[in-house]
Each structure stands twice: as C-alpha cells, then as structure tokens.
Amino acid sequence: MLLHRRIYQFFIVYCLAVAGLMGIKYALSLSDYVIPGPLALWETAKETFGLYFKDVANTLMVAVVGQLLSIALALVLGITGRRATWFGSFIKVAAYNIQAYPIVAIAPIIFILLGDGWISRLLIAAMICYFPLLLSVIGIMSEPVTDIEHFYRVTGRMRWQLEVKIRAFENLNKLTTVIAGSATLAMAGTIVAEFIVADAGIGYAIRVALFQSDLSKILVALFLIGLSLSVYQGLLEGAGMIIKKGWAQKS
Amino acid sequence: MPFAVKNICVRFPAATRFVFNDLSFHLYAPGFHALFGPSGVGKTTLARVITGDLKPLSGSIDAGTLSTFLYSYNLERLPDWSTVGNHLEKVTPPGRETLRKDLIHIFKLKDCAQKRFSLLSLGQQNRVNLLRYLLQDFDILIMDESLGNVDEPTRESILFKIKEMFPDPYFLYISHNVVEVARFCQSIVILRGSDRTPQSRLISGMDARSGVSPDSRKLEQTMLEIVNASS
Numbered sequence: 001m002l003l004h005r006r007i008y009q010f011f012i013v014y015c016l017a018v019a020g021l022m023g024i025k026y027a028l029s030l031s032d033y034v035i036p037g038p039l040a041l042w043e044t045a046k047e048t049f050g051l052y053f054k055d056v057a058n059t060l061m062v063a064v065v066g067q068l069l070s071i072a073l074a075l076v077l078g079i080t081g082r083r084a085t086w087f088g089s090f091i092k093v094a095a096y097n098i099q100a101y102p103i104v105a106i107a108p109i110i111f112i113l114l115g116d117g118w119i120s121r122l123l124i125a126a127m128i129c130y131f132p133l134l135l136s137v138i139g140i141m142s143e144p145v146t147d148i149e150h151f152y153r154v155t156g157r158m159r160w161q162l163e164v165k166i167r168a169f170e171n172l173n174k175l176t177t178v179i180a181g182s183a184t185l186a187m188a189g190t191i192v193a194e195f196i197v198a199d200a201g202i203g204y205a206i207r208v209a210l211f212q213s214d215l216s217k218i219l220v221a222l223f224l225i226g227l228s229l230s231v232y233q234g235l236l237e238g239a240g241m242i243i244k245k246g247w248a249q250k251s
Numbered sequence: 252m253p254f255a256v257k258n259i260c261v262r263f264p265a266a267t268r269f270v271f272n273d274l275s276f277h278l279y280a281p282g283f284h285a286l287f288g289p290s291g292v293g294k295t296t297l298a299r300v301i302t303g304d305l306k307p308l309s310g311s312i313d314a315g316t317l318s319t320f321l322y323s324y325n326l327e328r329l330p331d332w333s334t335v336g337n338h339l340e341k342v343t344p345p346g347r348e349t350l351r352k353d354l355i356h357i358f359k360l361k362d363c364a365q366k367r368f369s370l371l372s373l374g375q376q377n378r379v380n381l382l383r384y385l386l387q388d389f390d391i392l393i394m395d396e397s398l399g400n401v402d403e404p405t406r407e408s409i410l411f412k413i414k415e416m417f418p419d420p421y422f423l424y425i426s427h428n429v430v431e432v433a434r435f436c437q438s439i440v441i442l443r444g445s446d447r448t449p450q451s452r453l454i455s456g457m458d459a460r461s462g463v464s465p466d467s468r469k470l471e472q473t474m475l476e477i478v479n480a481s482s
Binding site: 166 | 321322323380
C-alpha cells in the first residue's frame, strides 16, 4: 500500500514538473535544443532507458550499501551515546557540528585519497546520510519512555538492552520514517559523488548529458532516479511496518 | 517500625514558593495509609522524596530498617510487544507464582492475560500495573491513583484483599476520593500547602476490613474531619 502510494505520488510530481517545463517551452517559444518536446523526450527515453536503468541500479546499490553502513553505525553510536555521560555529550556535540558542515565539500579530498571508484562513492553516500541519521537515533534513544521504564527502573530490572528495546519499539514509526528519509540522502550523496568525479552510475550519466546539453536525457535519468527511490522508500516503510507487526505479534 | 517525614523542605528551581517548608509527620505502624490533599499540593512530589527520586533542600525521611520503597502511578504502561500474561510472568520473582495467580483472580484479570496492554480498558490497565508492583519486594508501596477508573465493588474487594494479604509493609494510597480514604485507611495524612500552618494533619481513618459493616456515623465524621482539615 505504501509502495503503491509512493509510486503514484512520484508519477504525479514528475508529470507536473514535465508539464511545467512544456508550459514554459510553449509559452516562451523555446527551441527543442533548450527544452525538448514530448516526442523528442519519448524517443530519448526509448533509446536510453536500458542503459540508464543499469546506471540507476548501480547508483542505488551504492546508496543502499552506504545507507546500511550508516544505519549500523548510527545505531551503535546512538545507543552508546544515549546516556547523559561525557561520552554521550561528546557524540551529540560532535554529530551536531559535523552535520552542520557540508559533507559534499570534502568529497574532493576523498576522491584524491581513494580515487574515483566504488569506495569513494560509498563513503560519500554513507557520510551524507550518516549524521542526520545519528542525530535522530540519539534523539530517540536518549528520550526516556517514563511511563514504561519507571517500573523496570525502580524494581532494578532495567538493563541497557531492555531500555533500547523499549525506546526502539515505542519509536518504531519515527525510526522507519527517519530511515526511509535517509534513503534520499544516501541516493543524493551517491549521485553527487558520481557527478563530481566518478566514472559510473546515474550521476556520471547526468554529467555526460549536461556536457551534451541534452535535457531530455537528464529528464529520463531523473524519472528513473525518482522511480527507484520511491520503490526503495516504499519497501523500507513496508519493512518497518512488517517488523512492527511481527514484533507486536511475537509473545 | 515507625515511618517519619522530618522537616522536609522542597522548592523547585526557579520557583518562588516552597512546595514543602518544614513538613513533618509520623506513621506509627505498617498498614494502609493515605496521602490526601488538593491537586498541586505536592502529593506526588512527596512520593518522589520518600522514594529518593527527589532530594529535598533539607530534612530527611526516617524509615528505620525499611529499605525498599516503590512508587506506582496510574499512567504507567506495559510494553506492547508481548501479552499482559507474559509480562506478568517475566516480572514475577521466583516462588511467587501462586501469589501472581491469586492476585490475577482477585483483580479480575484472568481474561486480560492473553491481551496486549494497550487493548485493555483504563481500569484494567491500572489493575495490571498495581498487580505487578504487589509481586515485588517492598517495605513501602506508594499507590498514586493506582485504582483510578476501577469500578467501586472491584476496588473495594481489591483494597480489602491487599490489606489482608500484605499486613507488613506500609501502603501510602494517594486518592482524591474522600469516602475511600476515610473508610479504608488506617490514617490519612492531609497535605495543606506550604503557606498553611500546620502544613499537614494526621487523621485516623476507619481502617475497614472485609466482612465488617461500616459505622456510617463514624464514617461521616471522619470524612468531615478530612474535608475540614484540607480546606
């Protein structure tokens, strides 16, 4: 249901955007060179769909691995840093400050040190979605669910595992939303990395299309990016719902 | 072992007035006692001072050898990842399985065991919550509106049974129900606010037991005393 909704919402937004472009084209009598007409767009789509589909799949794979890495790291550090200890405060302050810095700006350093391959793209994707994710996880994990935790605390039953379980369970919707949202960041990070230097992925394809001033190729690439991201986010949200349902049914 | 609150002063940071200013009272024997007073007078704050969650500016709690203080309140929840029955099983200390079964029967919660906490009515939720506290070791149990939303006959039978089954610990029952505190409690500590002298008054309750019909004149008199002391 979520997946279905995500996809048709994307179709609506994409169609509106293309319709807007066409509106500008015909209102200002712009040539096909500036904004291609619907027919040229269709022809380009037929030509490049297969190639761009592989590129998007490549980018999505990097983004997914990068995001998984970020989620794992954010959970570990978020759980460790949830307490009001000096270490917890250090992690929070560090995350806030690093998050305020545009990670894309340090991408060139990563490319210089690690080259323009898969690892650099992965690292940038992971870094871009990591800090917002970490801040959200810390926020969720450091907020006590007093109504539930009180009993376990006063009777000496509270262990860190139980505390994390309670807070994660009570905030599963928030966590799912944050994780689904971070998918966009991971995808954006990967595309930006590909756009800057890399030699593969849809970001690289967009860069080539940009050099060719071919807006129709860019529009086809954007369609595939949006579609793949909608499917991925829908699947993440669906997974979150299944986990919550399964968790609630297990006794 | 008597329990005493001695010269407690509490003022919250940035607040201009004291919640308690030299508050003192004694409870001389274990049993069912009440903390009574208007909303905002500091009943929950006092509960937190007694359990050690809140450190007073000055004063102390003299509980002698009493060491385990528990505070339960009516907004508590059980996690919804498991059934109420499973949760209760998990928090039952070894050797108290029979007590758990008895309490489930007394609290009329048999039908709730297979349900998730969020699916229970408010009255059932409050009973489940109180039940799990009664399974623990405690010297003092503070029950902050713990039987809220429970119908009167059930509440009455629960209170009678608690008094019967747990004669050794202290119970501090926080309630706004004058009839209830007057009838069931051994003594009632009336909190009157830090601007009044004395800040608290101790009134003897009827300490009703199961099977003994209440003396309605005496009950009325106790209720009047409570209302007069708190107003």
